[in-house]
Amino acid sequence: MSYTMRILRETIEKNPNEPEFHQSLTEILPTLQPFLDDHPQYEEAGILERLVEPDRQIMFKVPWSDESGKVRVNRGYRVQFNNAIGPYKGGLRFHPSVSLSVIKFLGFEQIFKNSLTGMPIGGGKGGSDFDPKGKSVREIMSFCQSFMSELYRHIGADQDIPAGDIGVGGREIGFMYGQYKRLTGQYDGTLTGKGLAYGGSLVRIQATGYGLVYMVENMLASKGITLDRKTVAISGSGNVAIYAAEKASQFGAKIVTMSDSNGYIYDANGIDIDVIKEIKEVKRGRVYEYLNYHKSAKYFEEGLVWSVPCDIALPCATQNELREDGAKLLINNGCIAVAEGSNMSTSPEATELLQKGGVLFAPGKAANAGGVAVSALEMAQNSSRVFWSAEETDCKLRTIMHEIYVNSSETAERYGMKDNLVAGANIAGFKKVAEAMLQQGAV
Numbered sequence: 001m002s003y004t005m006r007i008l009r010e011t012i013e014k015n016p017n018e019p020e021f022h023q024s025l026t027e028i029l030p031t032l033q034p035f036l037d038d039h040p041q042y043e044e045a046g047i048l049e050r051l052v053e054p055d056r057q058i059m060f061k062v063p064w065s066d067e068s069g070k071v072r073v074n075r076g077y078r079v080q081f082n083n084a085i086g087p088y089k090g091g092l093r094f095h096p097s098v099s100l101s102v103i104k105f106l107g108f109e110q111i112f113k114n115s116l117t118g119m120p121i122g123g124g125k126g127g128s129d130f131d132p133k134g135k136s137v138r139e140i141m142s143f144c145q146s147f148m149s150e151l152y153r154h155i156g157a158d159q160d161i162p163a164g165d166i167g168v169g170g171r172e173i174g175f176m177y178g179q180y181k182r183l184t185g186q187y188d189g190t191l192t193g194k195g196l197a198y199g200g201s202l203v204r205i206q207a208t209g210y211g212l213v214y215m216v217e218n219m220l221a222s223k224g225i226t227l228d229r230k231t232v233a234i235s236g237s238g239n240v241a242i243y244a245a246e247k248a249s250q251f252g253a254k255i256v257t258m259s260d261s262n263g264y265i266y267d268a269n270g271i272d273i274d275v276i277k278e279i280k281e282v283k284r285g286r287v288y289e290y291l292n293y294h295k296s297a298k299y300f301e302e303g304l305v306w307s308v309p310c311d312i313a314l315p316c317a318t319q320n321e322l323r324e325d326g327a328k329l330l331i332n333n334g335c336i337a338v339a340e341g342s343n344m345s346t347s348p349e350a351t352e353l354l355q356k357g358g359v360l361f362a363p364g365k366a367a368n369a370g371g372v373a374v375s376a377l378e379m380a381q382n383s384s385r386v387f388w389s390a391e392e393t394d395c396k397l398r399t400i401m402h403e404i405y406v407n408s409s410e411t412a413e414r415y416g417m418k419d420n421l422v423a424g425a426n427i428a429g430f431k432k433v434a435e436a437m438l439q440q441g442a443v
């Protein structure tokens, strides 16, 4: 049995009941085998055994009080996975589906993603099963303060730097930063995604969505195609989805669908992004409210967003949102490219179908790395007390996405897997981390 298959089997056996983590291991480990065959020193040093075991997993109680004064309790997590190339870095997710398995899969992916950015950041992730939907601002603040009252002792600007993810945007980062500052007395760059008034970076809000579209730009360019006049289907209507839609439309594409967990909208004239921003960012409403602004649009509670014919599909909601049925619809409708805005958007079966069907495919760890890349730029600005313009930051982001594309595609080609960005991104991300671990000895 190969080294990667042995480690995969042993890790799954050692961590039962963690399906998302198993899926991520199964997607990543086997693709590393050709590289490991060429570099036996990594197996000799037990690099994979050490990589699949988080440095530490912190689980804690988060008590908070609701509007009626009743005390409620949620569970908080921070998994510090690997800091071989820099301090732990990764978002916090607040969603009822959060479990140790979800946080471990996200943290494991983050190691490779952060390495791909070329920035000195290790992998971590955290969050809670708290559901922010329907909560008052006071309840959200109470929760965030309580969450930070435990988390603060495990993080720091040179130790572990959390950011946002599903259910955690600028408002929540602000509440958590305020509490961190109060408890530690430190004014440093320990969280990213901060407001512009207190150390945030321009373009951080846009970074993941813009970066995703820059990745698509590179994928299409390799085939001599541009985004101009392409039809784009997007799932989700949160931070990543909104700014992917904005950048794609700036490149001349037409966005025809967006969604949330209740349903999806279809606008044949192209989605009005200002209206989506108003509904989601200002009113914190539901996507069906779009029909109040554009009567000719349609709303569907049933069915898949992927049933809408498109040239490019950008899943931007959550893991496993694009499965075999969705992949078949996309292929049959002539889709040419799929890039994951969400982490592990696509099930393994769907990924295989898309790749075999000749659809250009970019995995999340490459395609959505723009967010963490600009977070690292925020850290650089905080520690050097400078503030870059939007143009400068956006230009750096576009360059980073180009480099991630080139690094992933050239690595894939070197190992005889041309156009396989999944394998290319995994090997390219692994390489630097493995080398750093080797040089740092048995830690």
Ligand code: NDP
Binding pocket: 095, 097, 164, 165, 166, 167, 168, 208, 236, 237, 238, 239, 240, 241, 259, 260, 261, 262, 316, 317, 318, 319, 341, 342, 343, 368, 369, 371, 372
């Ligand atoms: P938001 O909370 O801003 O938006 C999430 C969107 O996805 C909402 O429209 C939400 O709908 C929908 N959604 C979430 N969970 C589900 C679900 N289980 N079923 C159906 N729809 C769902 O999150 P982000 O935009 O920040 O994150 C989206 C994805 O992008 C995540 O996978 C995240 O890990 C990934 N990502 C985010 C980065 C960032 O910088 N924010 C960086 C890199 C990756 P509803 O409101 O109904 O819940």
